[in-house]
Amino acid sequence: xxxxxLTIVAxxxxxxxxxxxxxxxxxxxxxxxxxxxxxxxxxxAPVGRLVLALAWMWLGWHVFAR
Amino acid sequence: MRRLALPAGIxxxxxxxxxxxxxxxxxxxxxxxxxxxxxxxxxxxxxxRRPIPGRAPELAGGERTELAKKAPSPGRGVLVWVVAAGVxxxxxxxxxxxxxxxxxxxxxxxxxxxxxxxxxxxxxFAAWLTLGGYLVGR
Numbered sequence: 001x002x003x004x005x006l007t008i009v010a011x012x013x014x015x016x017x018x019x020x021x022x023x024x025x026x027x028x029x030x031x032x033x034x035x036x037x038x039x040x041x042x043x044x045a046p047v048g049r050l051v052l053a054l055a056w057m058w059l060g061w062h063v064f065a066r
Numbered sequence: 067m068r069r070l071a072l073p074a075g076i077x078x079x080x081x082x083x084x085x086x087x088x089x090x091x092x093x094x095x096x097x098x099x100x101x102x103x104x105x106x107x108x109x110x111x112x113x114x115r116r117p118i119p120g121r122a123p124e125l126a127g128g129e130r131t132e133l134a135k136k137a138p139s140p141g142r143g144v145l146v147w148v149v150a151a152g153v154x155x156x157x158x159x160x161x162x163x164x165x166x167x168x169x170x171x172x173x174x175x176x177x178x179x180x181x182x183x184x185x186x187x188x189x190x191f192a193a194w195l196t197l198g199g200y201l202v203g204r
Binding site: 025031032036066 | 144146154174178
């Protein structure tokens with residue numbers, strides 16, 4: 001297996017973990033935080049809100065502009 | 067519903083215009099900068115309207131609502147999300163510094179590929195704007 005294929009498999013595994021956590025959150029009737037709950041929790045603090053805002057801006061600029 | 071109509075309309079218009087642009091051009095920079103400026107403006111307005119933590123909004127008679135008095139419950143599993151995000155970021159950085167780039171693709175590689183068509187670029191732009199709207203509206 002090439003490095004390219006191995007890296008893609010690793011990315012798929014990471015995406016599967018994220019999807020699994022979200023499914024776990026949905027099936028636990030929100031006793032376990034989903035991605036929305038985690039973002040709300042992190043964004044509850046001013047620093048967290050700033051970090052999320054900067055990450056959003058960087059993502060858009062990186063993907064669509066540069 | 068009517069409150070969402072204007073931002074949704076602006077978002078759709080920006081996504082359509084953004085779908086016609088190409089990365090590394092002035093057009094793409096302008097559209098993305100307009101979206102970021104709108105996000106910053108909306109965030110500032112939302113921050114000014116947001117009640118001060120620990121202080122419930124007052125009702126007409128000077129009372130405070132019971133709902134607002136309650137502190138938000140700690141979300142179980144947030145640490146798991148933070149760890150998972152940390153692993154993803156660490157993997158992203160390790161790929162970024164390894165070469166050749168083709169052998170170690172980063173998230174940018176997938177997103178650039180996904181944004182290669184006009185329609186997919188429009189969908190990705192709309193998804194990015196929706197995420198921004200979610201962050202503002204929390």
